[in-house]
Amino acid sequence: MVGGYKYTPKNQFNRAMQARRQTGSAFKPFVYGAAINERSVASGTGMMDAPLMTLSDDGHGWAPEDIGGDFRGMIPLVRALAMSINIVSVQVYFKVGPDPIIDFVSRLTKTSKSRFPASPALSLGVPELTPYEMALGYSIVANKGKDVIPFSVRYVIDQSGNIIANKEKEVRKKLSDEAKDGSIQVIPEGTAYILRRMLMEVNRMGTPAGGLREKEKGDYQGVAAGKTGSTTSYTNAWYCGFDPRLTTVLWMGFDKNSLTLGRNQSAGLIAVPPWGRMYRRFYDGKNYPEFTDKNGQDLPPEGVIMGATCAENGLSPKPGVCPLMNSMFLKPITIAGRTKSLIPNRQCDGDRDHQKSMDFRQFLQKEYQISDEEIEKGKQDTFKIKTE
Numbered sequence: 582m583v584g585g586y587k588y589t590p591k592n593q594f595n596r597a598m599q600a601r602r603q604t605g606s607a608f609k610p611f612v613y614g615a616a617i618n619e620r621s622v623a624s625g626t627g628m629m630d631a632p633l634m635t636l637s638d639d640g641h642g643w644a645p646e647d648i649g650g651d652f653r654g655m656i657p658l659v660r661a662l663a664m665s666i667n668i669v670s671v672q673v674y675f676k677v678g679p680d681p682i683i684d685f686v687s688r689l690t691k692t693s694k695s696r697f698p699a700s701p702a703l704s705l706g707v708p709e710l711t712p713y714e715m716a717l718g719y720s721i722v723a724n725k726g727k728d729v730i731p732f733s734v735r736y737v738i739d740q741s742g743n744i745i746a747n748k749e750k751e752v753r754k755k756l757s758d759e760a761k762d763g764s765i766q767v768i769p770e771g772t773a774y775i776l777r778r779m780l781m782e783v784n785r786m787g788t789p790a791g792g793l794r795e796k797e798k799g800d801y802q803g804v805a806a807g808k809t810g811s812t813t814s815y816t817n818a819w820y821c822g823f824d825p826r827l828t829t830v831l832w833m834g835f836d837k838n839s840l841t842l843g844r845n846q847s848a849g850l851i852a853v854p855p856w857g858r859m860y861r862r863f864y865d866g867k868n869y870p871e872f873t874d875k876n877g878q879d880l881p882p883e884g885v886i887m888g889a890t891c892a893e894n895g896l897s898p899k900p901g902v903c904p905l906m907n908s909m910f911l912k913p914i915t916i917a918g919r920t921k922s923l924i925p926n927r928q929c930d931g932d933r934d935h936q937k938s939m940d941f942r943q944f945l946q947k948e949y950q951i952s953d954e955e956i957e958k959g960k961q962d963t964f965k966i967k968t969e
Contacts, residue, residue, distance in 0.1 A: 582713075582733060594836070601709035602834055605848070606665045606788075607810025607819040608686075608706035610776060611718065613662055613670075615685035616677040617911065618772045620921040623888065624779050625908025627655040627895025627926050628669045635671075635701055645671050645705060655894035655934070657906060659779045663787030665809065667705055674704035688767050689718035706810055715821050716830040722780075723806070723823040725882075726773035728765045730755060771884040775909045777872070780806035789820065792853030799857015803869025807856075809848035814841045820852040824860060825870040831856050884912050896929035903929050 584595030594600070616622045630653040634644040645667045653666070661669035674682065679699035687694045690710060697708050713731070720729040730752045737746040759765035781804065784793060788809045793799040807822025818833040831852050833842060842851065864870075873879050881887060891898040892906035913922035929935075 597712045601711055602817045603812045604710050605706040605810035605812040607808050607821045609670050610808050611686040612673055612682055612704045614776045615682040616673050617775050619677050619681050620911055620923045621677045622658055623908045623910035624659045624775055625657045625890035625895050625906055628672050630656050630666050630668050633668050657895035659782050663783045665788050670704040671701050674701050689721050690714040712830045712832045716828055719821045720828040721767050722773050722776055723828050726768040726770045728767050770882045771911050774882055777806050783808055788849045789853045792849045793857045798854040801857035801861045811847045815846045816841055818848040818852040820848055820856050825872050886910055891929040893935045896926045899929050899931050902931040
């Protein structure tokens with residue numbers, strides 16, 4: 582644990598434990614995880630990346646946007662997480678609602694629900710959390726959804742060698758008791774598995790990929806899962822990541838939150854490379870651990886369904902036409918007489934959907950039940966959505 586660059590009588594503020602900072606996109610896995618847990622989405626569900634504006638009760642508008650300003654049309658959820666697309670995260674928020682998200686993240690980070698606003702901005706990481714709290718949340722995901730109790734001092738002995746305090750023993754006893762009564766499972770193992778697999782894809786093809794893998798940067802070649810987070814004006818940079826053995830959260834910023842780290846100093850540029858170099862040093866650049874069992878397999882736990890979706894847009898694939906990608910989701914569950922089950926997307930039309938040209942008004946009506954009057958339908962405009 583590193584709480585600052587120098588410890589002095591006048592500088593005893595432990596930023597790892599005490600500094601609450603906006604988490605930015607590093608918060609998004611909690612949003613996606615809650616939606617998966619609620620059977621609202623699958624890892625490959627297609628979501629719309631297009632201009633979006635929300636209106637508050639008092640009539641104020643809010644329009645989320647991304648750094649690049651591009652829109653990609655329908656995009657599979659795992660790719661949206663890897664590219665850290667804000668608009669998709671907001672749409673996931675509307676799909677699942679604030680209460681499941683707040684409950685999910687408060688359980689993982691062991692923090693009060695009152696610290697999380699029930700507004701769309703929640704999905705973009707406006708809540709302030711400490712590096713310790715973020716590390717705790719990611720650790721539980723890495724630990725198959727089971728509880729994690731961090732401690733910094735294993736035991737204390739007196740001058741005669743007698744153990745007078747044994748924190749490690751206390752923690753082991755508590756976890757053993759939790760395992761017996763079932764409370765050790767903070768989130769379902771299936772939810773943790775899907776989220777971990779999605780975060781592995783983030784590291785493979787998303788915002789951390791270059792900073793993590795390139796030789797002159799992180800030069801880390803093992804498997805890992807994680808997410809970057811950058812806040813407005815580059816005041817905070819996060820990288821929260823884990824491999825099969827260790828979880829580490831790296832935060833960069835100033836005590837005065839209005840100070841910027843510098844123009845374009847995103848988390849992928851400045852927070853990811855040192856994480857990669859540190860983990861490379863852990864294993865001396867070889868024999869990296871794997872997320873596999875003794876048979877070398879990374880099989881899904883009971884309750885996870887492995888399916889496929891159109892790799893172009895996340896819609897249900899048209900046989901023989903659509904390229905396929907994996908899509909994982911949870912089996913239906915019934916609680917108090919109410920069944921939660923994933924509702925699949927419509928079938929992809931093939932070339933027409935792959936070209937990403939659509940009537941945006943029809944999309945609003947179908948996906949959000951917005952009436953003609955609400956969107957003032959009068960023109961038959963077709964919005965061309967940029968693809969990459």
